[in-house]
Amino acid sequence: MTSLTRRQALSVAATLIAGAALQGCSTTSTDNGSGTKAITFLTFETPNLTPAYWDAAIKRVTDKNPDIKVTKLVAPTADGRTDYAKQLLQSGQFPDVMIAVSPAGFAEAGNLYAWQPEELKDFVYPTANPIKGKYFQLPANTQTIPPVYYNKKMFADAGITAPPTNWSELLDACVKLKASGVTPFVAGGGKDTFASSMILSGIVSVDVYGKTPDWLTQRRADKVKFSDPDFTAALAKFAELAQKGYIAKSDVSRDYAATEQAFLDGKGAMYPMGNWFAANADAKHPFDIGVFNFPTADGRLVVPAYTGGGMIVSAKAQNLDAAKRFALAFQLDKAQLDASVKADGLIPAIKGYTPPADTGAVYKAGYDLYQQAVSQNAVVHAFRWETADDGLLPGMANKVDAAAQDLITGRKTAAEAATYLDTEWAKAS
Template identity: 50%
Template sequence: MPSRGTGSARWTRAVAAATLLTVALAGCTSGGKASTSDASGTVELTMLTFETPNLPASLWDSAIARVSQKVPGVKIKKLVTPNVDRTTYAKQLASSGQLPDVMIAVNPQGFAEGGQLAEFGKDELKDFASPESGAINGKIYQLPTNAQPQSLLYYNKADFTKAGITAPPKTWADFLAACAKLKAAGITPIAVGGGGQDTFASMYTWVGTVGTDVYLADPDFSKQIRDGSKTFADPLFVKATDKVAQLAKLGYLDKQGTSRSYADHEKAFRAGSAAMYPMGSWFATSADNDKPKFDVGVFPWPSDDGKAVVPNLTGGGLSVSAKADNVDLAKKFALEWTKDKETSDAFTRADGTFNTVAGYQPPADMGPLFKATLALYNQAVKDGTVTPALSIEQGDNGLPADLTVPVQQIAVELLNGKSDAQAAVAKLDKEYAALK
């Protein structure tokens, strides 16, 4: 589930932002610098993971055991983040000298510029389809392993039929018309989330509108924010933000959803809380593996002109601490993890990841919703309409990682109707100025 400064003030700010995790930390295994070598020469390395309804402990444990067998001399000690905010948690560990030796899906910005991550060389990246994805100052610090489309609209086909909607909308005007029909039929049009510490789930409407209205038209928008040539008050960004506020004002959002955790958010959609569920590709495998009581379809976030735009994160792979007891061994484990077909298949089945190791093919028996989702992504790749995803952009084209949580909190305010586009943009500019 986003320039990362390297000064002590920035790290202090990151730790302060994560104080809500302090209690959880007290009960968690910590480490990173606990790497040891036993009498046989086996090196123990810590690996930071995370668990979700799709990715339970058993999946991680089996993958770690399997890949460890392919890397003689390594023993992995698993760490688990107390929630899905892996980057903030990793920063908190780093601030006390406990940065894990291996990390998965932790945003490398800030860590990389601070010299805390090992660089992967060209030869190590030769098997990746997008070897330069997520580059920071031209260097790769996180294996560009997975593509995960964001803000796809999964929908209840029965609700669409009841409301008289004969086909998924392609344009924004058609989308608003469909929402109006659903509301008139007594059906809440759009499910939203973001309760508790799962504020990331609030982002998917905003990610969709920014992808279609901003990043497709101006792929360098984030870079221009960072170099100061643009602000979030740019007309394109205001327009995209106003669309989210418009959905709230028209009563098309399930406002109760912003109090739900991510897991409860999905459960509510499965129970019929709303007709449409803006989410990432991981929901496709969730629905295929545990089918709801209704048929689910999927379509891209609607754009003004009907282009099928797919916001996407290509990254989320493994990074290695530059201070690991054995950096070479840690990198070897990370590479073996990425290239192990059984592990890749397990995560594809569980979390809908599109593995970007060259030549990888997902299991042939993947479910219909996964295949439909993959087809949308592949078509967008072909059409050149894949864009970054707001707040989790990668590398030199990314917004500051420390901006991620404030963006999510502002998104909740938009969904609740407590903010409008102008107020949200002004607050976002203020947050960004504070980070600089």
Template identity: 50%
Template structure:
């Protein structure tokens, strides 16, 4: 994913990394019903922030704006909707409309419909996520992926007066928390929710690799660099260092994503590396302590914010009526009531030019937004490891292996050297 342009600051902000995909296009999923209505399948995913009722109401509302379309909702079994969409595609059931499914592989294989310049005329960042110069996923959102939400009471108890900005200050804060009997950092990644293991590594790679080399993943792809690159090795060793020092909640990697959040809310650790969607979760359902947020610490103290820009709807090239499917996707994106509902529920921010989030958003959302906007101004928004976008993205098939390697780093069963060797091997197998 390329860094977000400064001009997006007024229009682009937050999003949830966990949206969806759907089932089948073409001969098996779309069908014409009596009266000329076309039924299209749309795969959603559900989280504590995004229940079925939210998806159902949005679908019903947008259906009314697209006469002739009836949506059949499908729910992904977990948040890894890209892998699920691939499984469906192998049996000719690629979803007609897919939300936040990584288009790599699908696009090159001719399975997705291209969005034209006219389709994208109202988007603030219309070229984000391009694959060979073409857009196959609406560049709907920008979403910080690895910020540090923290328990202010824990910091006060440990004698930490201000959030750390440098890596040295961060290590000092972790040491003070541990000395006070408080686990410094919550981690996740249990069961099928291995994505939750990534946020520490996303943070260190953003600060140590992508801020200076936003094209790093392209250099991996063209063979000019490997994951043994000194900067990537340094970022990986930071994660291993935190594990070795005992700063992670070791039970966390056995927890599902939902239980991971519940544990932090219950006081499992002082800091919670997570995407911006947690801001609205905490604003909507306040934990029993005050929560603050700060950017991942850097060596020089300058705030860096790894961010996903994109994550919108894609359309199957084999949908029975591609034009209607694209119209539904565009209307979903442009419908302010839908955008506001997802912003309030999950911290999403629509990047249609001129969109503003609801004025009554909570304080943690506004703090998160301020961090992102400052990073845009400072040009320190970076790609997010494993979910880079478009031509700048690592292969989608690497997503699950890299998450599993992240779990090994968090648990201390792998060090930086072993993790990098395994990652290079996994990359060779999928490229």
């Protein structure tokens, strides 16, 4: 979209969406008497999840369910899919099925279908992400957010003989990397603001949640605040990385795709990112890439993860049964699960599922780290990525990203960022 102005891009997007919506709405429960059920499906695209990936996934389902006709809608940005769904709802074009869209706000307003226990029997964590005791999003995948991917050659050249296991060792690695002429961390931002807060997500998850696993639930009950010492200390640790030049201030202007490419181009030694990066790490591997758990202060094992991210279905879908069938068929199809592993590095949370034997070395390393954490009961929520009753209030994820960018650029101190988050939380409440 670099050749279009933002206003032009939005205008074009609106035109395309309107056309797609009309196509979806023009078909009732039958199509010319053929019995075809028309549904709309909101997706998003990333360097891993290309148009071809989504088209193939849709085709696998519709080949087995020929009575379902799918009109694909695509969010303008990878990280803006929830906001985009809100826009479509407000304009009367709410999609029938959506993937990786937060149910918060939509569910409480009665816009989403609540999945029944029998429909969730094949999922490992059927009670993940409850909203007032009901389950609106299929708990399809687990994602570790964030492990730290690193350039093994840069580590070796800087004299780092092993990946860090605690915060002190991580800072020591940063010192050595910077002394060798290498920027320690690759971060991002731009239109994909989550890339700015990925490191902060790791710090809060292992430091704050590692000590108080239900911290965000307590925040919803006003028992804790962002300005409390533990959370402010996490903000300060993040700010320190930028202050010492371990994160470049200019990184916040780089979108997600460019951020990933920057790491693959060797513009930094460490890339904290969700485990979905493993897919491209294995596919492209321009150098030897390792992975380690985000380090805690004392070296204790704490692994942030999120299980969910699956389909949500509009409660008011004209062809509700078809929408539900499509969503379940999409999420439970073995070929689709294998494709999601290879294309997006996901860990399917489906009973009896095991990843394909030919998955790459980076994915396997991350998968093993997660399984080790599961066996030791060391998994906590991934801050900023939670949904439902134990997640951020609607709209707050963007505020966390904004605070992270301000900490990287030095526009806010840790105390100021904490106050800002408390203020925005009060507004969101």
